[in-house]
Amino acid sequence: MTSEPPAEVIAEQRELEAARARVEDLRAQIRHHDHRYYTLSQPEIGDTQYDLLFRELRDLEARFPDLVTPDSPTQRVSGEATVEFTGVQHREPMLSLNNVFNAEELTAWYARAVRRIERENLRFVCEPKIDGLAISLVYENGRFVQGATRGDGLRGEDITANLRTLRSIPLVLNAPPASLPRAFEVRGEVYMSKAEFARLNGERRIAGEQLYMNPRNTAAGSLRQLDPKITASRRLDLFVYQLGWVEGDRPVDSHSAAMSWLGGLGLPTNPLTQTFAGIDAVARFCEGWVEQRDALEYGIDGVVIKIDDYNAQRELGVVGREPRWAVAWKFPAEQAVTRLRQIEVSVGRTGVLTPFAALEPVFVGGANVSMATLHNLDHIHELDIRAGDDVIVQRAGDVIPQVVAPVLSRREGREADLVPFAMPSTCPVCGGEVRRNENEAAYYCTNRRCPAQLSRGVEHFASRGAMDIEGFGEKMAFQLVDTLRPDSTHHYIETLSDIYALPALRDELLTIPRIGEKKLDALFANIESSKQQPLSRLLVAITMRHVGTETARALARHFGTMTALREAALEDLQAVNDIGPIVAESVYDFMRDPENAALIDRLVIAGVRMDEDTTALGGPLEGLSIVVTGSLDRWSRNEVEELITRLGGKVSGAVSKKTSFVVAGEGGGSKREKAETLGVVLLDEAAFLERLRADGWADTPA
Ligand SMILES: [Zn+2]
Known part of the structure; x- marks a missing residue:
């Protein structure tokens, strides 16, 4: 006789089974919508509906931890921060491509290929060459198991945890595992879109942090973060461009068929790819992109041309580390050489000193350039860029012009005149002491009264994303920071809250050259209405390190009032969604700094609003x-x-x-x-x- 399990156990099992079915259903739905959104850019549902599905899945998994699997959409950011990446030997080397720069060179490449395999009826697949980072993805039994950087082509780094955070990479392929080769590799290019690059830099500008140089380097830096959470916070995209090794038989016999197959499995392929039968059409396609490249949402630096047929590819083979069956048509570089007159240093609103290049004007990338970024001190030292050098200047699209490298051969005979760059030991604006914080690359002017910092700070305070005081630009800010009041040792603005004292000084201000009555009264009206800006704007305006717009909103939403934020313990700050330990500490320290506290007190007295609309209704839970x-x-x-x-x-x-x-x-x-x-x-x-x-x-x- 068998004994029935107790009723509670049966009920529990039923519940678990129901949850399992729902979890699988939710995962399938989320994968489908991820694919629509991240790969096809054709979402079927809104963010809120998507969030509801995601929340439900996460809640179910929290209740039934046994149901959590590594390929669940909730587990994209699951890896812990690591100390270093482990090496990965590529099973087949990741080759590099030979370059051509014009139709003549392309035709010569074609002629060599035709001669070697004695075939004329070749088809070519052309795809934009994304300016990103080559990666390798390995799938086993339909599941993403390993991702690696290209490295030197033979050996890369294991960045699986970081690649998992890219929503365009399916963790599970869209086909029954039995229909797939047991294991295979896909190669692709990870990139950062121009929009995401602008968003990140916008955040950094607001938070007073050093700007990133270009999307490619930023994508590379994001992928090689030791903490996958950081990778996840940046939106990286991917196009796959090649089927790599396959265990067993290849499921297709041409590159174009491979790309359709991969696309069908849910991997993102570039829709701009085209197939041509003649080499002249290929050349026209490539030439066309030189003009159109700026209109794309991502950077490209050429077109990759591949012979489609796998048999032809095999026959042609590889020479050295370059395949004979593919070639890259590279766009002309938007670079020029000019003399670096001087390395100058600007002072930002957080006091950070940033070196930049003052150049002999040069025409590059469609514009005259006389100033360029030198990125940071490490960049200058690594490349040994010196004032007086002839340097390569690059300008691409909307990116700030940058100094790529010095032309060392042109130093000959002038070596004695060119001295390595050193950061000044005193601030170039106020003469204050310059210091470098431990563990930080940046140098700071330590003078809190530094007029450069203050006028940049005022300009930022009044800027559109902050308190939005129209008519308070760079010039006005500098003038008021720089001008002494009549019969006084004080300037009109010595701290941010002095902005609100300006209307009372109307008569005095009218004595300043170039400040007219009309302009001033309009400014006063804007100063007055800025007092109604919500707390989130104020938090952006007062310049806390690491706090950009999104962080400010999260803080304002969470705490509701400045008082609550000022009183928050470090652990309260850490408990806020989307706020990491560094930001929490930065906010905590800011609020405990006596000068900052005094500033906030003065803003309160000036009548600046100190809360956020957290609720339209008010209600019974107010203040709880x-x-x-x-x-x-x-x-x-x-x-x-x-x-x-x-x-x-x-x-x-x-x-x-x-x-x-x-x-x-x-x-x-x-x-x-x-x-x-x-x-x-x-x-x-x-x-x-x-x-x-x-x-x-x-x-x-x-
Ligand atoms: Zn200074």
Whole structure:
């Protein structure tokens, strides 16, 4: 006789089975939408709907940890930060391409190929040559198992955890594993779009950080981050361009068939790829792109031309490390050589000193260039760029012109005159002491009264993404920072809050040259209305290191008021979604600095608004900080957080003494314990509902 398992066990198993089915369904849906969005750029649903699917999956996986698999969409950012990358031997070398620069050279390449294999009816596949980083992806049984950089072509670095964070890389291919070769490799190019590059640099500009030089280097740096979370925070894209090695038989017999096959499996292939039957058509295609390249969303530096047929490829083979069956048509470089007159140093609003190049004007990339970035001190030292050198200057699209390298051969006979660059030991503007912080590349002017820093700070405070005071540009900022008040040792602006004192000084200001009555009154009106900017704008305006627009919004949403933010403990800051330990510490330190505290106090007195619209309604939970833990029956995590926010409360991620109460559902161990230890009120779901109803909340659908 067999004994039946107890009813609870059966119920549990049923629940698990139902969850398993739902989890698989959700994953399939999310993969489908990822593919539509990230690979095809044709989303079928909105972000909110997508987020709901994602949340539901994450909640289910949290409740049933046994159901978590490494290929779940929730596990894209799952790797821990590593100390170094491990090496990967490429099973087949990643070759480099021979270059041609014009139709004549292309035709010569074609003639050599035809002679060697004695065939004329060749077809060519042409694809834009993305200015990114070549990578290798290995799939086994339909699952992404390893990703590596190209390295020297023979040996690269294992960056699997970072590549997993790219949404355009399917973790599971769109085909039954039995229909696929057991294992195979795909090669592709990872790149950063121009828009993402601009977004990142915009954030960095606002946060007062050094700007990135170009999308390619930024993509490379993002991929080689030891912490996959950083890679995930930047949107990198990918095009695959080749089927690599295949275990067993190749499923296709040409490159174009391979690309269709890979596209069908869900891998992103470049839609601009075209196939041609004659070499003249290929040349016309390549020439056409020289003009059109700037219109693309990503940088390209040429066109890759491949002979389509695999048999022909095999016959042609490889010479050295270059295949005979492919060639790169490279666009003419947008570079020029000119004399570097001087390395000058500018002072930013956080005091950072940035060297830049003052050049003999030169025409490059369609514009006259007389100033160029030298990136940073390491760049200058590594390449040994010296004032007086002839240097290669590059300008591509919207990117700031940059000094690529000195032409060392042109130093001959002048060596004695050219001295290596050294950062000045005092600020070029105020003469203040210059120091380099430990573990940081940057040098700072340490003088907090430095007029260069202050006028840049004022300009930033008034800028559109901050307090938005129209009419307060660079010139006005510098003039007011630089001008002494009559009969006084003080300047009109010596700290940011002095901006709000300006309207009271109307008569005095009118005595300054080039400041007219009309302009001044318009400025005063704009200064007055800037007081109504929400907290998130103010947080951008006062220049906290590492705090850009998005971080400022997250802080303002989370804390609601400046007072709450100023009082926040380090762990409260760390508990905010999307805020990492470095940012948390930076904000914490900022708020505890006496000068910053005094500045905020003066802004309060000036009548500047110090809160954020966290709720349109106000409501029964106004002013309460609430932590939700475990799973609830009535709401998903997303829903209950939205509800709390809508009713005026704040959702916090961590329990502290300031937590008003904890809503605890099923599970939720550690937060429940912490609440008990700290004596914070715990409400179960029923009690929470009761409380809401007592406050007049009605359970009607929104
Ligand atoms: Zn200075």
